[in-house]
Amino acid sequence: MNKNKHLLLWSSLGVLALLVTAAVQENFLKSWRRIQASAVGEQGPIDVQLRQIVVPDLKTTDRCVSCHVGMAPGMGELRGDAVLAAHKPMVHDPNDFGCTACHGGQGLATEKDDAHGDIHFWPQPLIPKKYATAGCGTCHSHLRVPDLAGMREAEGLLERYDCLACHRIDGRGGTLRPGGAGGMEGPDLSHVGSSGIDPDWYATHLAHYQQTEAGPWRQSFGPVEEPHRQAIEGFLKSRVGAPELVEAKALFHSLGCRGCHKIQGVGGDDGPDLTRFGERDPHQLNFSQVPGEHTLVNWIVEHFRWPARVVAGSKMPALGLSEDEIDRLTLYMLSLRQSPFPDAYWPKDRILVERFGEREFATDGATLYGAFCAACHGPKGEGRRFPDTSPFPAIAGRDFLAVASDEFIAETIRRGRPGRRMPAWNENEGGLRDAEIANLVGHLRAIGGVAEPEAPLSEARSGEGDAELGGRLFAARCAGCHGPAGEGVDAPALNNKVLLSTADDRYLLETIRRGRRGTSMPGFSQPTSPAYPALAPSDIESIVAFIRTWEDLSSE
Numbered sequence: 014m015n016k017n018k019h020l021l022l023w024s025s026l027g028v029l030a031l032l033v034t035a036a037v038q039e040n041f042l043k044s045w046r047r048i049q050a051s052a053v054g055e056q057g058p059i060d061v062q063l064r065q066i067v068v069p070d071l072k073t074t075d076r077c078v079s080c081h082v083g084m085a086p087g088m089g090e091l092r093g094d095a096v097l098a099a100h101k102p103m104v105h106d107p108n109d110f111g112c113t114a115c116h117g118g119q120g121l122a123t124e125k126d127d128a129h130g131d132i133h134f135w136p137q138p139l140i141p142k143k144y145a146t147a148g149c150g151t152c153h154s155h156l157r158v159p160d161l162a163g164m165r166e167a168e169g170l171l172e173r174y175d176c177l178a179c180h181r182i183d184g185r186g187g188t189l190r191p192g193g194a195g196g197m198e199g200p201d202l203s204h205v206g207s208s209g210i211d212p213d214w215y216a217t218h219l220a221h222y223q224q225t226e227a228g229p230w231r232q233s234f235g236p237v238e239e240p241h242r243q244a245i246e247g248f249l250k251s252r253v254g255a256p257e258l259v260e261a262k263a264l265f266h267s268l269g270c271r272g273c274h275k276i277q278g279v280g281g282d283d284g285p286d287l288t289r290f291g292e293r294d295p296h297q298l299n300f301s302q303v304p305g306e307h308t309l310v311n312w313i314v315e316h317f318r319w320p321a322r323v324v325a326g327s328k329m330p331a332l333g334l335s336e337d338e339i340d341r342l343t344l345y346m347l348s349l350r351q352s353p354f355p356d357a358y359w360p361k362d363r364i365l366v367e368r369f370g371e372r373e374f375a376t377d378g379a380t381l382y383g384a385f386c387a388a389c390h391g392p393k394g395e396g397r398r399f400p401d402t403s404p405f406p407a408i409a410g411r412d413f414l415a416v417a418s419d420e421f422i423a424e425t426i427r428r429g430r431p432g433r434r435m436p437a438w439n440e441n442e443g444g445l446r447d448a449e450i451a452n453l454v455g456h457l458r459a460i461g462g463v464a465e466p467e468a469p470l471s472e473a474r475s476g477e478g479d480a481e482l483g484g485r486l487f488a489a490r491c492a493g494c495h496g497p498a499g500e501g502v503d504a505p506a507l508n509n510k511v512l513l514s515t516a517d518d519r520y521l522l523e524t525i526r527r528g529r530r531g532t533s534m535p536g537f538s539q540p541t542s543p544a545y546p547a548l549a550p551s552d553i554e555s556i557v558a559f560i561r562t563w564e565d566l567s568s569e
Contacts, residue, residue: 043123044080044124044125045063045079045080045123046061047094048080048082048093048094048096048097049061049062049079049082051093051094051097052082052091052092052093052094052097053091053092053093054088054089054090054091054092055089055090059082059088059091063076063079063123064076064078064079064082064085065078065079066078066085066086066108066111066112068109068110068111070355070357070358071110071111071114071354071355071358073110073111073113073114073120074111074120074121075111075112075113075120075121076120076121076122076123076128077112077113077116077118077120077128078112079123080096080125080128081096081097081098081112082097083097083098083099083100084098084099084100084107084108084112085108086108103254104204104207104253104254110354110358113137114148114151114152114352114354115148115149115151116139116140116145116148117130117137117138117139117140117148118130118137118138118139119135119137133296134296136292136294136296137292137294138295138308138309140347141308141310144310144343144344144347146254146255146257146258146344146348147258147291147344147345147347147348147350148348148350149253149254149255149258149348150258150291150347150348150349150350151348151350151351151352152352152354152358152359152360152363153207153253153254153255153360153362153363154277154362154363154365154366154367154371154373155206155251155253155255155258155259155262155362155373156206156250156251156253156362156365156366156371156372156373157247157250157251157371157372157373157374157375157376158251158259158262158263158266158373158374158375159244159247159248159251159263159266159374159375159377159379159380160263160266160267160375160379160380160383160384161260161263161264161266161267161383162267162379162383163244163247163263163375163377163379163380164248164251164259164260164263166244167244167245167247167248168248170241170244170245170248171245171248174234174235174237174241174245175233175234176245178229178232178233179198179199179229179233179234180199180200180201180202181201181202181203182201182202182203182252183203183252183256184203187199187201198229202249202252203252203254203256204252204253204254205249205250205252206249206250206251206252206253206362207253207254207360207361207362208361209361210246210249210250215237215242218234219236221234222234222235222236247375253360253362257341257344258344258345258348260341261341261342261344261345261348262345262348262373264338264341264342264345265342265345265384266374266375266380266383266384267383267384267387268332268342268383268387268388269383269384269385269386269387269388269389269390270384270388271374271384271385272384272385272386272387272388272389272436273328273329273388274286274287275287275288275444276288276349276373277366277373278444279443279444279445280385280443280444281385281436281443282436283328283434283436284328284329287346287349288349288351289349289350289351290346290349290350291346291347291348291349291350292349292350292351293309295307295308295309295312298312299323299324300312302315302319302322302323303315303323309347310343310347313342313343313346313347314339314340314343317332317334317339317342317343318331318334318339319331328434330399330400330402331399332388376448376449376452377452377456378452378453378454378455378456378457378459379456381445381449381452381453381456382394382453382456382457382460385438385443385445385453386408386453389405389434389435390405390406390407390408390409391405391407393409393460394407394408394409394410394457394460394461395407395409395410395531396408396410396531396532402434403433403501403502403503403504404503404504404533405434406504406505406529406532407529407531407532408422408457409457409460409461410461410529410530410531410532411461411462411463411530412524412527412528412529412530413461413524413529414457414458414461414463414466415463415466415467415523415527416466416467416519416520416523416524416527417466417520418466418520419451419454419458419465421515421516421517421520422454422457423450423451423454424511424515425511425512425515426438426445426450426453426454427439427445427447427450428511428515429442429443429511430505430506430509430511430512431509431510431511432506432509433501433505433506433509438450477554477558478551478553478554478555478556478557478558478559479551479554479555479558480555480558480559480561480562481559482552482555482559483552483554483555483556483557483558483559483560484559484562486548486552486555486556486559487556487559487560490537490541490545490548490556491556494533494534495507496508498563499560499563503533504533504534507560507563508560508563510564513560513561513563513564514564518557518561521557521560522553522554522557525537525548525553525556525557526538526550526553537553538553
């Protein structure tokens with residue numbers, strides 16, 4: 014009996030101790046209580062209480078403001094712990110959406126690790142402070158962002174035309190000048206991409222310039238050339254805040270990443286779809302080859318350094334990126350996310366993308382080439398070769414552009430090369446529109462310096478030749494690079510149904526005759542070595558006739 018009494022007594026005391034400890038822990042030792050207790054506002058110390066932001070329409074309840082009190086509705090400047098700071102100025106009130114919508118984390122939690130999502134099984138940890146602007150990608154789709162060179166050019170034009178004398182953009186400009194010029198006569202344009210650009214802005218500005226004899230309109234404004242005006246407007250359309258994120262996106266549009274990856278249905282299929290990559294659950298990733306903490310950021314950074322080491326069998330080559338480039342691309346990768354918010358909460362730029370097909374990338378030829386082609390064909394169309402891969406052909410060389418028609422180049426882009434790494438870029442597959450493909454063709458001709466194809470110089474006649482002789486010549490002179498069956502080894506595959514159906518005999522004849530300077534493809538109208546004399550025009554005809562026999566086989 015005594016034993017039972019002792020057991021009951023001590024177990025009761027133990028439970029009581031646990032309850033007291035829990036009560037003390039909950040009511041006195043919580044970190045959010047300590048933080049709030051240190052806060053001093055204009056009226057003195059603030060009430061220590063659990064705080065939260067509730068957005069019923071979004072089914073969001075975030076208690077982050079229990080620690081980050083300065084970001085809570087109605088709270089002014091507070092003194093005390095560093096986490097009491099107010100939110101940075103935003104176009105919209107952060108409290109309209111809560112915290113986790115942009116920053117990630119676990120909104121209902123009140124313990125730091127739980128709230129930041131640094132716990133096992135929580136799929137959406139807090140975006141690191143360094144990359145906080147990645148959260149803007151949850152709702153916003155920065156429009157018509159050019160490649161990095163285009164962005165730099167547009168920024169230079171803004172300064173050249175002295176737009177910053179009257180307007181502030183991303184914290185720059187709008188300052189007073191000697192003589193009273195400048196000083197924010199015009200609105201801040203840092204977020205003009207969200208509100209929209211007045212289509213008549215230039216006519217209005219020009220009218221002010223013409224009607225005014227002195228002051229900022231005369232000192233800081235003047236006629237703007239049409240191409241420059243388009244570049245400036247394109248730059249302004251991308252201004253919806255987070256300029257560092259826009260610059261990261263511009264870098265992404267310079268490296269040919271969409272050649273292998275789709276975003277919003279536009280891009281290649283060689284790599285995974287990246288539309289919502291920023292939402293990847295880090296616990297589902299393989300960190301066996303990733304040093305440091307098992308975070309999504311570390312995985313992305315290491316993957317950019319050594320793709321095939323992080324993901325076994327990856328086709329993505331090591332691009333030799335600088336640490337700064339890796340950092341910016343990491344920011345962009347983290348921004349690839351989408352909120353499940355109702356349409357009524359969507360910003361204008363996202364509506365334009367989702368509902369009206371507006372492009373997130375600029376559609377000039379340079380940006381399109383940088384976004385879709387540069388990774389494989391080189392920044393200047395010079396061709397590329399990565400370890401353990403077949404070479405990617407030079408597509409801006411003079412010898413290619415001299416014999417290829419615009420129609421042939423456009424159809425090659427549109428239909429791709431089945432069986433090779435060149436995807437079809439038509440609107441149903443890769444997502445490019447006909448006008449965009451035409452811009453790409455124009456850009457290739459611009460960087461190659463060949464405005465149009467040259468008249469054929471070959472004496473060989475189209476459609477004639479001895480296919481049997483051509484087969485022997487092909488085996489001796491061509492198969493080493495193009496493969497015995499034209500399958501492509503160290504050169505493009507010639508036994509390809511799209512190539513054979515789009516390339517005319519003149520193109521094939523002239524390519525064999527002229528070769529491709531700067532590549533391993535010699536011109537066979539000249540001796541390639543003492544053992545390999547020049548081919549006669551009739552021999553070139555015969556090789557073309559042999560190549561055409563594959564066309565007959567592929568159509569059966």
